[in-house]
Amino acid sequence: MVLLPVAAVICLLAACEVVSSDKSKRDTSTVTDTTGVAARADTSPPSGVPAAPSDSLANTVARDSGTVTMSADRPVRGGVLFALAEGLAPDIPRCTWKGATLPCYRVARGVLAIVPLPADEPAGTFTLTFDRPAGRITRQITVADHDFGRELVFLDSAHYALVKRGADVARDARALRAVLGAESDTRYWSGSWGAPVKGARGDGYGAERFYYRAADSSRAIRLGPELKTTGSFGLDTVVASSRDVPSWRHAGVDLTASRGSSVVAPAAGLVADVGSYILTGNTVVIDHGQGVHSAYFHLDTALVRRGDRVAAGKRIGRVGATGLATGPHLHYGIYVHGKDIDPAAWAAMPAFARDQGDAGTSKSKQ
Template identity: 30%
Template sequence: MRSTAIADMRPVLLTTLLALAGSIQGAQAAPQNLPVPGGVAVVPLNAPKGQAPKARLGDAPVAVIQERGRWLALVGIPLDTPAGELPLTVESGGNTGFVPISVRDKTYPVQRLTVRNPRHVNPNPDDEVRIARETSVLTQAKRHFSAAAPQTDFQLPAQGRLSSRFGLRRFFNGEPRNPHNGLDVAVGTGTPIHAPAAGTVLNTGNYFFTGNTVFLDHGQGLITAYMHLSRIDVREGDRIAQGQQLGAAGATGRVTGPHLHWAVFLNGTAVEPEAFLAPKR
């Protein structure tokens, strides 16, 4: 039914093609096209000259960037999205239509971890009050949307072994918990953490699960976060250049040891950080 409704929409708003994985060649700014749960769909858009189209997934605005004369929508696909068709709403020239995104299935591996502090697995009532308060703040940061055009050619924020990949289905002390929503870099306490791209410090704080944390706003709903830090070197509102130090790695919050947890959010959903890194040759 959904496919028929999309095909029958009149007028035809845009000649829009969903890029297949790897079809965007020579791209410098755009992330890799990964139309899977937890991935990023890179959707080329045709729009009238000089008019930037707008896009949204459900109620969430979606990043639209211009690269080499093309408009591209960068769509974060939630981890719980089933394989199938996902409708992207696109507005241009006063018209609105839907573009289908074909989401491929992906199964992530299981990871089992032992956490020393049992309250980080089963919080007590006081912890639950704190977690609820902090969840509201963190959710707001993840869903923040600003008009600035983002820099999307990222650098790894810390040099080290990639110890836990995005999307792992996690068990803490034998109990199932939410999937891993970031990329862990195995570095020691005190290791400098650098901004992967230019942005503005959106939020800093010490939180129950993530410890000392920094959020960067890169624009258009592209948000990054740096968690479990031993030290924070920036303040909310600071304008940050690519490569600038944000703080130092540590073991604060729910951890099994010192490391950097790096998270990337698009249109309010956690996505694969490695999609924004240049592929290794």
């Protein structure tokens, strides 16, 4: 249950997009097992069976040892799991997660799988696999639960009218989903990811946000357990009925910055979309390759065009308050294989994922 004092609401209306009712708390009590993290393989090749085909790449990397190196040590909802099967060098890597195909890629040291753990998928223990000639490598991964909080957002009548444009919002969502779901083989980024806005702090990933009229802020509103969000911000194609409280799960972080501040690419990529949408306003999406995208919402101005190649640090736009934003800020989202994750978790990328070049162009970089 969340009851918000009116004073807090007024203050935040002037300053930013949301009222935070419950800052994110890591739930440390629900998981006791991270079996398989950085563990040895449980499927050693039988004697006499070659471990991996010999080809030009395999000759440059370690022999398939069956070792899978993973990070984070403690996977959590909203985070991301990087898993490297070292030395594995099939022509076409094949991986699965939760029994479904997961795109994975050859890198200099083996096969890298990046598993998104979006806030809208449950905690639990799930199976990650890598196929290889000597038999499938299997790991059980426990994803810890996390409370992302629930928030009330009060909107003036002009902004409230935006959330009610259901058919237009759904059309935009289909367009953005198509961009963010694209999977290109080339990997454009390497090294650490920077921040898209200098010195800004960001939060709010995964929070459930419920939108009311500003006039409603004079009465206490109770967010009962029966109220549930129906999709993620900017990507929900469900058109809510007029009786529903408009609501979405916040699929990125809001970075505080003044209007006109520079937004820069945190890593190299290809500009996949520049558009103007009802909720996300002036929007830029960068494709970083191999299923990784970053998104920038509510821009005042976009400074790139679709198809542009951008280097890390390249200026791509200026901070604004377009779309569903009640003050200037940058909404920054990271998507892996079409699913949103917490950009803070992405920035904590381990060295083995950061420093892997594209298998087609790099030699062993250990």
